Each structure stands twice: as C-alpha cells, then as structure tokens.
Amino acid sequence: MxxxxxxxxxxxxxxxxxQRGDWVQADETICEISTDKIDTEVPSPASGRLVEVLVQxxxxxxxGTTLARIATDARPGQPHSSEDExxxxxxxxxxxxxxxxxxxxxxxxxxxxxxxxxxxxxxPRSPASRRYSxxxxxxxxxxxxxxxxxxxxxxxxxxxxxxxxxxxxAHGGAxxxxxxAGEPTLHTESPYRPGAGAxxxxxxxxPEGRPLSRMRQSIGEHMKRSLETAATCTTWIEVDVSRVExxxxxxxxxxxxxIARCTIGALVEYPLLNAWLEGETHTVHEQVNLGIxxxxxxxxxxVPVVRGAQDLSPEGLGRRIRDLAxxxxxxxxxxxxxxxxxFTITNPGQFGSMMATPVxxxxxxxxxxxxxxxxxxxxxxxxxxxxAIAIRPMVxxxxxxxxxxxxxxxxxxxxxxxxxxxxxYEA
Amino acid sequence: MTEMTYLRAISDGLRNEMRDxxxxxxxxxxxxxxxxxxKVTDGFIEEFGADRVMDTPLAESGIVxxxxxxxxxxxxxxxxxxxxDFVSCGFxxxxxxxxxxxxxxxxxxxxxxxxxxxxxxxxxxFHSQNPEAWFMHSPGLKVVAPSTAEDAKGMIIASIRxxxxxxxxxxxxxxxxxxxxxxxGSYETPFRARVAREGNDLVVITxxxxxxxxxxxxxxxxxxxxxxxxxxxxxxxxxEAILSAVHDCSKVIIVDEANQTCAAxxxxxxxxxxxxxxxxxxxxxxxxxxxxxxxxxxxxEAAVLPSVERVREACRQLLEY
Numbered sequence: 001m002x003x004x005x006x007x008x009x010x011x012x013x014x015x016x017x018x019q020r021g022d023w024v025q026a027d028e029t030i031c032e033i034s035t036d037k038i039d040t041e042v043p044s045p046a047s048g049r050l051v052e053v054l055v056q057x058x059x060x061x062x063x064g065t066t067l068a069r070i071a072t073d074a075r076p077g078q079p080h081s082s083e084d085e086x087x088x089x090x091x092x093x094x095x096x097x098x099x100x101x102x103x104x105x106x107x108x109x110x111x112x113x114x115x116x117x118x119x120x121x122x123x124p125r126s127p128a129s130r131r132y133s134x135x136x137x138x139x140x141x142x143x144x145x146x147x148x149x150x151x152x153x154x155x156x157x158x159x160x161x162x163x164x165x166x167x168x169x170a171h172g173g174a175x176x177x178x179x180x181a182g183e184p185t186l187h188t189e190s191p192y193r194p195g196a197g198a199x200x201x202x203x204x205x206x207p208e209g210r211p212l213s214r215m216r217q218s219i220g221e222h223m224k225r226s227l228e229t230a231a232t233c234t235t236w237i238e239v240d241v242s243r244v245e246x247x248x249x250x251x252x253x254x255x256x257x258x259i260a261r262c263t264i265g266a267l268v269e270y271p272l273l274n275a276w277l278e279g280e281t282h283t284v285h286e287q288v289n290l291g292i293x294x295x296x297x298x299x300x301x302x303v304p305v306v307r308g309a310q311d312l313s314p315e316g317l318g319r320r321i322r323d324l325a326x327x328x329x330x331x332x333x334x335x336x337x338x339x340x341x342x343f344t345i346t347n348p349g350q351f352g353s354m355m356a357t358p359v360x361x362x363x364x365x366x367x368x369x370x371x372x373x374x375x376x377x378x379x380x381x382x383x384x385x386x387x388a389i390a391i392r393p394m395v396x397x398x399x400x401x402x403x404x405x406x407x408x409x410x411x412x413x414x415x416x417x418x419x420x421x422x423x424x425y426e427a
Numbered sequence: 428m429t430e431m432t433y434l435r436a437i438s439d440g441l442r443n444e445m446r447d448x449x450x451x452x453x454x455x456x457x458x459x460x461x462x463x464x465x466k467v468t469d470g471f472i473e474e475f476g477a478d479r480v481m482d483t484p485l486a487e488s489g490i491v492x493x494x495x496x497x498x499x500x501x502x503x504x505x506x507x508x509x510x511x512d513f514v515s516c517g518f519x520x521x522x523x524x525x526x527x528x529x530x531x532x533x534x535x536x537x538x539x540x541x542x543x544x545x546x547x548x549x550x551x552x553f554h555s556q557n558p559e560a561w562f563m564h565s566p567g568l569k570v571v572a573p574s575t576a577e578d579a580k581g582m583i584i585a586s587i588r589x590x591x592x593x594x595x596x597x598x599x600x601x602x603x604x605x606x607x608x609x610x611x612g613s614y615e616t617p618f619r620a621r622v623a624r625e626g627n628d629l630v631v632i633t634x635x636x637x638x639x640x641x642x643x644x645x646x647x648x649x650x651x652x653x654x655x656x657x658x659x660x661x662x663x664x665x666x667e668a669i670l671s672a673v674h675d676c677s678k679v680i681i682v683d684e685a686n687q688t689c690a691a692x693x694x695x696x697x698x699x700x701x702x703x704x705x706x707x708x709x710x711x712x713x714x715x716x717x718x719x720x721x722x723x724x725x726x727x728e729a730a731v732l733p734s735v736e737r738v739r740e741a742c743r744q745l746l747e748y
Contacts, residue, residue, distance in 0.1 A: 006548045007434070007465050009603035036603075037466065133708045135677045155747050161677045161708040162628075 001055075001065045002042060004035050011035040012060040013067065018050050024070060031067065042067070049074035135161050143168045215300040226362045230277075231403035234357040237415040240392045241373055243425040247314075256292075256347050257318035259370055259395075262421035264288050264309050267343055270414045274342045276363040277405045291341030291361060292321050294328040295348070302328045303361060305341045345370060349395070358400045365405040368418075369398035429609055434602040436576040436609045437541075438467050440583035441505065443613050445475055448503065451587055452479040454490050455507030455541075464509045465543060465602055487517030494538045495525050503537050503587055511544035511596070512556045525592040526567030535590040539583070545598040545636050545684055546732055551723035557635075557685035557716075562594045563662050563694065570661040571618055572596035574638035576607035578659060581616025588615065598636040605639065618660035620668035626654035629746055630672040632695055633682035634658040637733060641682055644738035651746055661691045669695060670703050677708035678745050682733055687715035709748040714741050 001011045014032040018024050029041040030050070048070040055067045132140070132147055136159055140147050150167045152159035212220070226232070244258045251258075267274040267288050276283040290309040295301050304324035309317060327333050344361050349372035358369040376394045379387050397418060401411045431439065444451045453468060453475075459482040462469035472480040483490050487508060494504035508514045514521070521540065528536045546555030562570050569591050573579040579597065586593035623638055628651045631641040638657045645653040656672045658665065673679055679699055681692035696711045714733045722728050 003548060006550050006554065007599050007602040133677075134705045135708045138705045158748065160748075 001033065001061050001063050001067060003063050004033075004040060005037045008035045008037055008063060010060055010062050013055050013057050014039065015057060016053060017041075018044075020050055020053055022050050023074075024048065024050055044070065046070055046072050048072040130157075130159065132159055133161070136164050139164050139168065145171075213299065215296075219300050222362070223359045226359050229362060230360050230365075232357075232360060232400055233403050233408065233411070234398055234400045235408060235411045235415060236355060236396055236398045237412075237419050239395050239397055239419045239422050240378065241395050241422060242392055244422055245373070245393050247425055251315060251318075253315065253318040255373060256345075256370065257314045257321060258425065259397075259418075259422060260290060260292075260309070260317050260321070260345055261312075261314045262425065263343075263345060263368055263418050264290065265421050266414055266417035268310055269417055270410065272406055272410060273366045273401070273414055275365050275405065276342070277365050277402060278363045282365075282405060285342045287342070289340050289342045290317075291344035291364075292324065293344065293346040293348075294325045296329060302333065302338060303341065303344060304328050304333055304337045305339065307340070344368070349373065355396050356398055358398065360400055360402055366399055366401040366411070366414075369400070371396045371398070429611065430606055431576055431609050432603050433573075433576045433579050433597075433605040433607075434465060434467060436580040436607075437583055437597060438469070438471075439609065440580035441468070441587075442471070442474075443580075444503075444584055444587045445471070445479065447613060448587075450501065450503045451505065452481065452497070452502060453505050453507065454481045454483050454494055456483055456485055456490075456509045458482060458507050463507060465599065467507070467541075487513055487515075488520050491517040491520035491525065491538075491540065494540075495520060495528065495536055498536045498538045499528070499534050503539075505539045505541065505583075505587060507541045508543070510550075510554050511542035511558055512553050514540070514542055514558060518561075521562070521568065521592065521594075522565045526565050528567075529591070530567060536592050537587075537590050539586040539589075539593045539595055541583075541595045541597060543599045543602075544596050545600050546721045546728060547600040547636070549723055549725050549728060550599075550721070552720035555721035555728075557596070557683070557690075559594065559596050559661055560685060560690050560693075563691060564689070567592065568662060569593045569618065570596065571659065572598070572635040572661060573616070573659060574598075574601065574605075574623075574635055574657050576605060576609050578616050578621070580609050581614050582618070582659070584613055585615040585618065589618075596635060600636050601639070616659070618663060618665075620665035621657045621659055622668075622672075623655040623657045624653070626652040627675050628652045629678040629680065629742060630654040630656055630676040631680045631682060631738065631742070632656045632658065632669060632672065632692070634661065634691065635684065637682045637684050640733060640735055641738055644735045645742055648739060648742055649746075651742070653742065658691070658695075661694075664694065664698070666698055666702070669698060670706075673699050673703040674706045677706055678748070679707070679709075680712045680714060680738070680741050680745060682738055683713070683715035684732060685716060686718045687713065688718050690715055709745055712741050712745050714738055 004011065011033045014034050016031045018030050024030055024044045024047065026045070026047045027043045030044040031042050033040060033042055050068055051071045052069040054069070055061055055065065130147070136147070139145070139161065145164060145167060147159060147164070150159050150164055153163050154160045241255060244255050248255050248258055271284050271286065274285050274288055287308055288310040290306045291303040292306065293301050293303050306312070306317065306320045306324065312320065324333070324337065327337070341361065341364060343364060344367045346358050346367060347370040348356065349370055352372045354371050354374070356369045356371065358367045360367050373393045373395045375391050377389050378392045378394060380390045380392070381387050397415060399411055399415055441453065453471065455463070457464060458468045459472040459477060459480045468480060490506050494506050497504045508517070525536045525538060528534050542558070544557050559570050559572060562568050569589060571582050571586060571593060573582045583595060586595045623642060631645060631653060633641050634657055638655065641655045645655060654672055654676055656668060681695050683690040683692040685691065692713050692715060696713060699707070699711050714737055716731050716733065719731060722731060
C-alpha cells in the first residue's frame with residue numbers, strides 16, 4: 001500500500017486491473033485504491049508477471065503492506081520458476097542471485113557492525129585513580145561511606161549510584177540510619193522492654209549533665225539582663241490577614257515580609273518605638289534596621305538585621321530575610337549582619353502557637369511577636385452596616401515594650417496602625 | 428470515552444470550543460471548503476459558516492496579524508499553518524507583535540497557532556521540520572506539544588482558553604498512527620509534564636512523536652527500569668517534574684526530533700546541569716537530528732531522524748556507564 005499523502009496511514013483496495021498470471025509493465029496501473037483523502041490508481045513498481053495477489057478488493061490495510069508480488073525474472077509468454085517454491089540454495093562462494101521478486105521487501109541491508117567500544121585501560125584501575133559521579137559522592141558523604149571499599153559495576157569498574165546504595169544497604173552507613181538517600185526509616189524500635197530490665201520502682205539514675213553551649217549562655221545572659229533592665233509590658237492585638245494572604249499568594253512569598261512591611265510603615269509613623277534606650281539616653285532612629293529572629297533549632301537563635309528596611313518592597317524584604325536566614329543557618333553571618341537593630345520581629349507561629357510575651361532585645365524599646373495565622377469565625381460589617389459572621393484568617397500580634405521609654409497608649413496606637421495597614425493591604 | 432485518532436481528537440477539541448464559545452474562530456489556508464490539508468477542520472464550514480471558518484490567502488503574516496487584531500478586540504482566533512515549516516513567513520507577527528503586545532500595552536493576545544510539524548514520511552526539507560525552539564527563545568509565547576490523542580484534545584482546549592499566544596505543535600506522523608481513548612465533552616490538559624512510564628534506572632525525557640519512539644525503544648531493555656517523561660509543554664517547562672525524575676533516576680537521556688543545536692532538549696540539559704548536578708550518575712546524553720535539513724530520500728531521512736534503535740543504543744551505553 002503506497003503512501004499517498006503525508007499523513008495517510010491506511011488504504012482500501014477498490015479494484016484489481018491485473019489478475020494473477022497477467023504480464024504487467026512498469027508504471028502500468030495494477031490496481032485502484034481509496035484512502036480517506038483521495039482515490040487513485042497504483043502504478044506497478046516493476047515489469048514482470050503478477051504471481052500473487054495478497055490483498056483482496058474491499059480490504060483495508062496499513063501503508064507499507066505488500067499488496068501483490070511480481071516476478072521480475074519472468075519472460076512474457078513463458079511459465080515461471082516461481083511455481084517451484086524453493087530455488088536451490090546457492091553454493092558457498094557462488095554469486096547470489098542478482099534478481100528476485102520486486103515487491104518483496106528489500107532484504108535488510110546488513111547492519112554495519114557497531115563501532116568497537118574504546119579499549120579499556122590496561123589493568124584494573126587503582127582505587128586512587130577512581131573518579132566518582134556527583135550523586136555517588138553525595139550519597140557517600142551522607143552515609144559516611146569510604147568509596148574505596150565499594151566495588152563498581154559500571155564501565156571499567158566505575159562505581160554507580162546503585163553500587164553505593166547497595167553498599168549502604170548491606171553495611172549501613174557510618175552514623176546514618178537511613179537505607180536509601182534521604183529516606184527515613186519506617187520503623188523504629190519501641191523503647192518499652194517487658195520483663196527483665198530497669199524496675200519502675202528502682203532508684204532513678206539521672207543521665208550525666210553537660211555544660212551549656214556558648215550560644216545558649218550568651219542568649220541566656222542577654223535575656224536575663226533585658227528582663228532586669230526593662231520594664232517589660234506586653235500588648236496584643238488581633239488582625240485579619242485576608243488581604244495579606246491574597247497578596248502573598250500572588251507574589252509567591254510568605255506572609256512575614258508583608259507583615260514586616262506594614263510594621264515598618266507603623267514604625268515610621270511612630271518613631272518612638274524605633275529607638276534605643278541606654279541608661280538615660282533615648283535615641284530615636286529615622287532609619288529602620290529590622291532584626292528578624294531566626295531559629296537555629298535546639299542550638300539557639302540568631303537575629304540578623306535588614307538595614308534600611310524602610311526603603312524595601314515586600315519582595316525585597318522577603319529576599320533579604322531569606323538570604324539572612326540561609327546564611328544564619330549556615331553560620332555564615334558576619335558580626336555586621338547582626339548588629340545595630342532598631343526594632344525586632346520574632347515569628348514562631350509556624351508551629352501553631354497563638355500568643356507569647358517576647359523579651360525585648362536590648363537596647364531596643366520594643367519587639368513584635370507574629371503568631372500562627374488561624375482561620376476563625378469573626379464578626380464583619382458589610383457596606384450597609386449589617387453584621388455577619390465570616391471565616392477569616394486571623395493572627396495575634398504581641399508587642400512587648402519598655403515602660404521606661406513609652407506608655408501603653410502609644411503601644412496600642414502603634415499596634416492599631418499595624419492592624420490598619422495589614423487589613424487594608426493593597427498589593 | 429471514545430477511541431479516536433490524534434487528528435480526530437484535535438478536531439473534537441476545536442469543535443467543542445467553537446460550540447461552547449462564540450468568540451472562537453478558525454483561520455487558515457484551505458481550512459474551509461477543502462477541510463484543511465490534513466482534514467482537521469473537515470465539515471467545520473458547514474456547521475459554523477464561513478464567518479467563523481475562514482479560508483485565507485496564502486500569507487501567514489496576514490493570518491497571524493489579523494488574528495492578533497481579532498484577539499485584541501476580544502475574539503479567540505485559532506490559526507492553522509498548513510505546515511509548521513511555513514510559519515517562518517508569519518514570524519514577525521508572532522515574535523514582535525503577538526509575543527510583546529501584553530508587555531508593551533497590557534493587552535492579552537488570546538490566539539492559538541496550530542503547527543503541523545515533524546517528519547518521517549519523506550516530506551522533504553519544507554514539510555518535515557520541528558521549529559518549536561524558535562518560539563521557546565522568544566518571550567511572551569507558550570509552546571505545547573501533545574503526544575497522545577487525549578492530550579491533543581485537552582491541550583487544544585487549554586490553548587484556546589489560555590490568554591497568552593500559544594504555539595500548538597501537532598505532529599503529522601501521529602495524526603492517524605496514534606489512537607486512544609478520549610473523554611467526551613470539554614476538559615483541559617494542564618501544561619505540565621506527564622510520566623509516560625515509571626522507572627528508576629534511567630529517564631528518557633522527550634515530547635511529541637519521540638515519546639512513542641522512546642516508549643518503544645525502552646519497552647524491554649535487558650530488564651532495566653526506564654522512566655519516560657513526556658514534557659507536553661515546552662514553555663512553560665515543568666522544571667519540577669524534570670528535576671524530580673532526575674533525582675529518582677540519576678541517568679538522563681533527552682530526545683529531540685528537532686535539529687540538535689539549541690533544541691528544546693538543550694534547555695532541559697542546561698536545567699539538569701545547573702539544578703540537578705548532585706543527582707547525576709553519568710553524562711547527560713542527547714539524541715536528536717543532526718544539524719541538516721530533513722532529506723527527502725527515505726533512507727537518508729531514516730538516518731537523520733532519531734530512531735528506536737538509536738535511542739535504545741544510547742540507553743544501553745548510559746546504563747553501562
């Protein structure tokens with residue numbers, strides 16, 4: 001079945017113009033076919049005798065299907081040797097028959113032998129000369145595997161990912177319980193042991209204590225000094241963050257930079273909170289150097305500073321906060337990155353906690369605590385003054401402030417300003 | 428569900444959108460009375476009339492330019508390039524007008540341009556090309572390339588509804604060779620990658636007709652577990668799916684039917700090199716057409732286009748690495 005158009009996949013035989021045994025000239029019409037695009041005549045690809053019709057009238061076949069066979073070594077008016085199905089096999093070395101049946105698919109040309117692979121380096125590679133792929137090195141690092149001990153199944157003994165994974169599975173990585181890269185174990189041993197063992201009523205032997213880390217000591221001293229120095233009070237306000245949630249989804253960032261942006265706006269409005277109190281000296285800043293508390297897990301926390309935060313957009317703040325947090329966790333902050341904050345935001349709400357009384361970082365006069373955003377039923381008033389109960393994402397902001405520097409009314413006005421900015425946020 | 432060819436699935440999607448949305452209209456060469464060079468729009472002019480199924484002069488620049496204008500005033504035109512190869516005559520309208528309109532003037536250009544592409548049937552150098560990378564390089568355009576009948580329908584619908592100019596690559600060799608179950612009615616196929624086969628020893632990343640070549644080449648390869656990732660969309664590129672596949676498999680083969688230099692697969696290879704370095708357990712291997720026009724001669728064409736055998740051999744080599 002010839003290809004009659006670029007996308008035609010099949011065709012139907014409509015009529016055979018030649019019958020079995022007929023002589024046919026090259027390019028003479030041998031049959032008629034129909035496809036879903038056209039009806040047409042099929043010219044013979046060669047001269048010879050039609051010895052076999054393989055597709056009957058009315059049958060639909062795919063493009064490329066053999067329709068009929070033509071014996072091209074026949075002579076007009078003479079019987080043909082194709083009645084004898086099996087021509088004698090040519091003797092070894094005899095020339096192959098030069099002519100055959102034209103419509104038979106051409107014998108597949110002998111596939112050229114694949115190019116020989118480059119010869120392997122002579123002798124086994126010494127472990128010292130081995131090189132490893134990035135994934136193999138990463139898995140080895142994660143599991144503390146000495147790659148010299150791993151046998152390689154790749155080309156020239158190269159260690160593949162599966163080799164190092166199998167090694168880890170068989171030996172267990174040093175200090176790594178996971179079997180495969182990054183996969184936690186599904187089962188942990190129960191600590192409960194029935195029968196023999198420590199009696200519940202026996203004397204309790206406490207485990208040995210260890211000295212606090214330097215970071216913990218330093219945080220502890222600082223917090224204790226703050227509580228002894230400042231007259232710390234805490235004021236809370238509840239804020240509807242529907243607009244901030246919408247904006248942060250549009251911008252693809254977290255809510256923190258948006259709430260920080262609103263806080264900075266309120267600090268510019270009430271600069272008395274963007275200040276230091278050192279002894280009797282109250283320093284009010286125009287520039288907002290915003291401290292952001294970053295948790296380092298059980299080790300402690302660090303408070304890197306976004307300088308000149310009043311000039312940054314929410315996206316810019318988000319980028320700076322992310323960068324500082326990343327460098328903080330990687331212990332790459334310089335002393336300048338953590339000095340000179342004029343106001344601090346702490347944001348432990350990601351774990352779901354609702355309220356806190358944060359401790360002011362001295363010598364600042366206030367710190368804002370952002371807690372979990374939780375959907376709550378709240379009373380809202382529509383444009384006609386009608387009240388209704390709606391589900392809104394709410395957050396509690398807690399401001400700890402130093403009563404030596406300011407009074408509760410200012411703290412409340414500041415929080416009300418933050419609330420107004422958050423609730424009317426326009427992206 | 429109805430079984431239909433890839434070609435019928437495109438027709439079905441177009442017909443659905445034309446029935447559901449008066450703003451959708453078709454423009455192209457011989458798409459009306461003749462029903463299209465490949466019969467995608469066969470019977471459309473009878474159902475929707477010559478106002479919505481417009482036979483145009485042989486001028487791709489005019490087709491695209493008119494469509495951009497129609498889109499700006501709120502219509503949703505679908506342009507057919509008779510062969511993807513002829514789109515170069517409409518290039519300026521696509522690149523400089525359609526792709527930039529939103530950035531310059533804030534006006535969405537909701538047009539879909541259908542490009543019957545690809546070789547494999549002795550179409551020769553003017554009827555066999557895969558020009559998707561030209562458009563990937565130009566901002567403001569989306570480029571999609573379905574490989575199955577179900578995706579062909581879902582993605583033509585999604586393309587028509589997308590407010591951006593969408594270049595819809597439909598592979599001519601799949602038109603009548605690929606059939607599949609296609610859901611009734613309207614549905615959108617997202618512009619995200621699809622795992623055509625799961626696996627974890629090696630991943631073949633490809634799209635369009637080469638998905639079928641990759642599936643055939645790796646169906647039974649010495650017992651290896653080989654993933655085939657069908658990108659479906661080239662812009663936007665589903666980076667997450669690519670990185671996740673590379674993370675799982677660590678060995679990567681990228682197959683393009685297009686000419687190798689700067690093809691879609693080059694972008695995938697760059698992404699893997701940049702973002703998945705620590706997941707790699709071997710070189711990133713590409714299989715593509717060499718940088719020559721597609722020959723008319725069948726044996727030469729077969730030697731140029733990536734074959735099942737070439738993909739299989741590349742997989743074997745990389746698995747052994």
